[in-house]
Amino acid sequence: MTDIFSLFDKIASFNRVKITTPHPEKIINMLSANGVHISHAKYDGNSLHFNIINHRLKKMNDILMPFSDSADIIEIYGTQKIIHFAKGKKVFLSVLAVCILLSVYLSGFLWRMEIFSATDPTAEEVKLFLYKNGIRQSCRLDTLSEKMIRVMLLKNFPALGDADVLLEGNRLIITLSAKESPIIVFDRTTPCDIAATRDAVISVIDVYSGTACVKTGDSVKKGDILIRGEISYGYEQEPKSFRQVHAVGKVLSESTVTFDDIEIDVYEPNKESKYISEKTFYPAGFSITLRKKYDEKQNIAFTEYAKNVKIGVFEFPVLYDEKKIYNINDCRKLNNTEIYDAIAKEVYSRLGPKTNITNLEYTLSVNEQYRYTANIKAIYSENIATEQSPMP
Amino acid sequence: MKNLVKKMSDRINRGFKIEPNYLTKTALTEVYGKSHVRVENHLGIIKYTADTIRLRTNECIVEIVGRDLSLEGMLTDEAFISGLIHSVNFIDEGCQ
Numbered sequence: 001m002t003d004i005f006s007l008f009d010k011i012a013s014f015n016r017v018k019i020t021t022p023h024p025e026k027i028i029n030m031l032s033a034n035g036v037h038i039s040h041a042k043y044d045g046n047s048l049h050f051n052i053i054n055h056r057l058k059k060m061n062d063i064l065m066p067f068s069d070s071a072d073i074i075e076i077y078g079t080q081k082i083i084h085f086a087k088g089k090k091v092f093l094s095v096l097a098v099c100i101l102l103s104v105y106l107s108g109f110l111w112r113m114e115i116f117s118a119t120d121p122t123a124e125e126v127k128l129f130l131y132k133n134g135i136r137q138s139c140r141l142d143t144l145s146e147k148m149i150r151v152m153l154l155k156n157f158p159a160l161g162d163a164d165v166l167l168e169g170n171r172l173i174i175t176l177s178a179k180e181s182p183i184i185v186f187d188r189t190t191p192c193d194i195a196a197t198r199d200a201v202i203s204v205i206d207v208y209s210g211t212a213c214v215k216t217g218d219s220v221k222k223g224d225i226l227i228r229g230e231i232s233y234g235y236e237q238e239p240k241s242f243r244q245v246h247a248v249g250k251v252l253s254e255s256t257v258t259f260d261d262i263e264i265d266v267y268e269p270n271k272e273s274k275y276i277s278e279k280t281f282y283p284a285g286f287s288i289t290l291r292k293k294y295d296e297k298q299n300i301a302f303t304e305y306a307k308n309v310k311i312g313v314f315e316f317p318v319l320y321d322e323k324k325i326y327n328i329n330d331c332r333k334l335n336n337t338e339i340y341d342a343i344a345k346e347v348y349s350r351l352g353p354k355t356n357i358t359n360l361e362y363t364l365s366v367n368e369q370y371r372y373t374a375n376i377k378a379i380y381s382e383n384i385a386t387e388q389s390p391m392p
Numbered sequence: 393m394k395n396l397v398k399k400m401s402d403r404i405n406r407g408f409k410i411e412p413n414y415l416t417k418t419a420l421t422e423v424y425g426k427s428h429v430r431v432e433n434h435l436g437i438i439k440y441t442a443d444t445i446r447l448r449t450n451e452c453i454v455e456i457v458g459r460d461l462s463l464e465g466m467l468t469d470e471a472f473i474s475g476l477i478h479s480v481n482f483i484d485e486g487c488q
Contacts, residue, residue, distance in 0.1 A: 025437040032436065032466050041463035043440055050463070 013080030210247030419449030
């Protein structure tokens with residue numbers, strides 16, 4: 001009962017009152033009889049202290065009037081005290097309210113993105129891809145869906161076997177698994193065949209153990225036996241006998257691929273050159289670009305994606321793109337080897353790391369001011385051999 | 393007459409197995425360890441000092457003796473007293 005009384009006391013505002021009287025019992029009885037409840041009453045031999053609800057204060061004064069005892073309010077508690085406190089701290093309370101509203105508002109955005117990936121594709125590649133598709137820190141959570149991100153990743157990265165996407169509060173956690181599980185290496189003493197992983201035309205076949213079933217130039221289909229895990233022995237005149245072995249070999253298939261949409265930066269800014277910075281922010285799904293004037297004919301722009309906003313040493317979960325605009329005179333043109341390397345790197349990123357480019361031809365065409373697009377024809381070989389499960 | 397009413401109330405209480413103080417408004421005194429006392433159905437305070445609190449009830453005076461006594465809660469018919477309780481006495485003298 002007392003707890004409820006004291007709780008009610010505290011929710012509403014109440015006062016600590018001091019009455020100087022030689023007869024505290026009279027006052028308590030009078031108040032109690034008139035329905036004025038008091039609590040935490042203490043008598044020190046001279047004055048009576050007690051708590052009383054604010055709206056009973058007037059009634060208490062009416063009751064005490066005939067006794068000519070005066071009540072002094074020592075302290076105010078409860079909501080009235082908060083209001084009293086608030087009156088003098090308008091700026092503080094306004095800032096507090098803004099902070100609370102800001103926290104509530106910001107809780108509707110993506111704050112953190114964690115990507116766990118194997119080598120292909122790398123976490124950075126996936127992050128950049130998602131970024132370019134609008135999935136970035138500071139984008140709205142209600143525009144994201146786990147299913148949509150999963151489909152997007154699986155569709156764009158053929159090397160992926162699965163993408164586990166989890167939206168947990170303000171965090172997006174992506175775990176990627178490669179399509180081809182690590183090669184199962186069977187015990188070398190166990191007989192097994194080698195089969196094709198896909199439809200292809202054989203360009204190279206090296207057999208280290210076993211018997212080749214195909215030769216260079218043959219077309220094979222997925223699952224066809226390429227090297228059989230058996231070796232014949234015996235003289236030519238005698239009937240042949242076979243011994244089962246663990247087939248070992250390399251089977252490569254060459255393919256040709258063309259790309260005509262690879263943009264290459266042929267220019268590179270010199271170190272410590274001055275540049276104009278143009279930043280693009282993406283608050284709440286909008287894009288705000290802080291544009292700056294520059295002469296497009298004399299300048300070249302390099303864009304850096306997904307940079308974090310920093311104030312001093314503090315990093316905020318707000319991303320932006322920075323376009324660094326250099327004067328063309330402060331840049332140097334890449335030589336042919338560097339251009340070849342840049343193109344090869346781009347082609348490898350598209351074909352996957354398990355391929356080997358045997359021939360690469362390209363032509364550069366000017367796309368826009370100081371920008372080039374490469375038309376590429378690449379011949380690459382890929383290992384299509386995989387060990388089949390052991391023979392029964 | 394008062395005795396008759398009391399007897400009847402007692403019988404009803406026993407018959408319906410209800411708490412004895414429900415109809416007769418008998419004082420209910422509860423002591424919580426050595427620090428709290430709750431008195432229900434009191435009729436007012438007749439003495440209040442830091443060492444002694446006396447409450448009038450239907451049957452007797454309930455006297456709480458202790459040190460640093462304070463009235464934690466005071467309702468029309470209920471009082472909650474806290475402090476270091478030495479004794480709780482029931483005094484018949486002068487009761488109604």
